[in-house]
Amino acid sequence: MAARPLENYSRLCIHTITNKPWTLEQCIENYSRSGIGGVTVWRDALADRVIRKAGEEIRAAGLEIVSLCRGGFFPSREKAKREKAVEENRTMVDEAAELGAPLIVLVCGAEPGLPLEEARDQIRDGIARVLPHAESRGVRLAVEPLHPMYADSRSAINTLAQANDLCDRLASPMLGVAVDVYHLWWDPALRSQLERAGKAGRLFAFHISDWRTPTEDLLLDRGLMGEGCIPIREIRGWVEETGFRGYNEVEIFSTRLWQSDQHAFLESIKSAYLQHS
Amino acid sequence: MAARPLENYSRLCIHTITNKPWTLEQCIENYSRSGIGGVTVWRDALADRVIRKAGEEIRAAGLEIVSLCRGGFFPSREKAKREKAVEENRTMVDEAAELGAPLIVLVCGAEPGLPLEEARDQIRDGIARVLPHAESRGVRLAVEPLHPMYADSRSAINTLAQANDLCDRLASPMLGVAVDVYHLWWDPALRSQLERAGKAGRLFAFHISDWRTPTEDLLLDRGLMGEGCIPIREIRGWVEETGFRGYNEVEIFSTRLWQSDQHAFLESIKSAYLQHS
Numbered sequence: 017m018a019a020r021p022l023e024n025y026s027r028l029c030i031h032t033i034t035n036k037p038w039t040l041e042q043c044i045e046n047y048s049r050s051g052i053g054g055v056t057v058w059r060d061a062l063a064d065r066v067i068r069k070a071g072e073e074i075r076a077a078g079l080e081i082v083s084l085c086r087g088g089f090f091p092s093r094e095k096a097k098r099e100k101a102v103e104e105n106r107t108m109v110d111e112a113a114e115l116g117a118p119l120i121v122l123v124c125g126a127e128p129g130l131p132l133e134e135a136r137d138q139i140r141d142g143i144a145r146v147l148p149h150a151e152s153r154g155v156r157l158a159v160e161p162l163h164p165m166y167a168d169s170r171s172a173i174n175t176l177a178q179a180n181d182l183c184d185r186l187a188s189p190m191l192g193v194a195v196d197v198y199h200l201w202w203d204p205a206l207r208s209q210l211e212r213a214g215k216a217g218r219l220f221a222f223h224i225s226d227w228r229t230p231t232e233d234l235l236l237d238r239g240l241m242g243e244g245c246i247p248i249r250e251i252r253g254w255v256e257e258t259g260f261r262g263y264n265e266v267e268i269f270s271t272r273l274w275q276s277d278q279h280a281f282l283e284s285i286k287s288a289y290l291q292h293s
Numbered sequence: 294m295a296a297r298p299l300e301n302y303s304r305l306c307i308h309t310i311t312n313k314p315w316t317l318e319q320c321i322e323n324y325s326r327s328g329i330g331g332v333t334v335w336r337d338a339l340a341d342r343v344i345r346k347a348g349e350e351i352r353a354a355g356l357e358i359v360s361l362c363r364g365g366f367f368p369s370r371e372k373a374k375r376e377k378a379v380e381e382n383r384t385m386v387d388e389a390a391e392l393g394a395p396l397i398v399l400v401c402g403a404e405p406g407l408p409l410e411e412a413r414d415q416i417r418d419g420i421a422r423v424l425p426h427a428e429s430r431g432v433r434l435a436v437e438p439l440h441p442m443y444a445d446s447r448s449a450i451n452t453l454a455q456a457n458d459l460c461d462r463l464a465s466p467m468l469g470v471a472v473d474v475y476h477l478w479w480d481p482a483l484r485s486q487l488e489r490a491g492k493a494g495r496l497f498a499f500h501i502s503d504w505r506t507p508t509e510d511l512l513l514d515r516g517l518m519g520e521g522c523i524p525i526r527e528i529r530g531w532v533e534e535t536g537f538r539g540y541n542e543v544e545i546f547s548t549r550l551w552q553s554d555q556h557a558f559l560e561s562i563k564s565a566y567l568q569h570s
Contacts, residue, residue, distance in 0.1 A: 128506040128521070128522040129522045131524060132479065132481070136481075163441065163442065164440065164441050164442070164479040164480070165440065165441070165442045165508070165511075167478075167479035168504055168506045168508075168521070168522045169506050169507075174479055174480075175481075178481060201444075202409065202441040202444035202451055203441070204409070204413075204452075204455060227445055229405040229445045229446050230446075230511070231442070231445075231511055232511075234442075234507070234508055234509075234511065244405070244445070245405040245406045245445045247408060
């Protein structure tokens, strides 16, 4: 078996939010020029654009559209808000179909003070109501468990075990999980739950970044691979042992990195991808 | 059965760090005057003091010494540092015995980039080496699982299940767990793991505070009970269902609250304790 060529970015995907200062067009041009294989499109990057045309331009540049980020945010004490979330997610399924994105990543949601058990029930109900539309449009949904530090306001699904349980309950081939090392690296059950997800054929996406010490902001201080303590290569190994052959998606929210020169940052991403993932 | 009197602080304990601007003497005076039942002494509050005398003064003021905070920090890539940590913890056992504190809370430790599995092995080894001395001095040790956001540098033990597993392995009646709602509230297994700890007779301490939205600092932005989203009363109910009759210990690290008037803050703690825990 031939070794993987040293400079091969064909399984590298970058989330547009990672280069937040760039427009979608700048992302397309610069990723394409670097030979990067895929892009995950954040919804804000599509604002004021004809979605179908954006999808055509991305593919014409030689990039595969890996997923559309991000749906979800189902729980609320107010029924009207829950209904609105379901509608919004159905709209997003249509947008993904127009864009040509095969997958939507779900940040499931939470509301401060709403009991987590209720939030989890509402998440399950919300996904169940979006799934038939997703199935009819051929768009898959991936539950992304979020780090427990987001259990107050972003997601009541905080471990891969919970995401697996949720998928078992809803039992659709169009529903799976998105695994992000930033959220899950600390979990002693990570490897066994990856195996479980792999066996169920539901490991739909793999996101990478790093955990910095100290982390100065709960949301916007992620590190580039190699800047922190996450054993990214080891976790990637576990992911690939399950048979996963999808992209390694770089998803970094960082005020610090967004303030830096984005061309230099892209070069750092490419280099870090080869060295640390 | 008589209802609990409304203003009863006999099961309330405050960690000296909660009123960080105060000296140990100010804590003793003000807690005692309020009829608060217990105090957990942070080691820094004992600096430059004769420990035995400090213990006598606390008891003379009518306060029970609940625990000494905090030991642990066992893992390191360097053997010399691990040896030093064991020595330091043995010294702390002697200090607890002198003070008259029946319990030491362990923040087990982690080192950025040291694999979590290795850190966990080193934690187990470290505790095993301190236990005989703790047993001989009659001082109990409590493993405090820390929130996963501290897995990089403060503790590789991040769930109550892990703490229970560790206690099972070491199997000493002097080793148990300290449960802090701030670290564990998000865990779907919390209730069942509390039952497990209760059945094993190892639920040694219960700490309370709240999780604010947004949380602006990973370490120093805890909330007073009622300021956040943790279902403290519900969790306290689960704790007491196990037969736990110990203190409700208020442990709050907060730059914001430390900057406020500490007398007013103490009144807020008393009021929040009655209303929200």
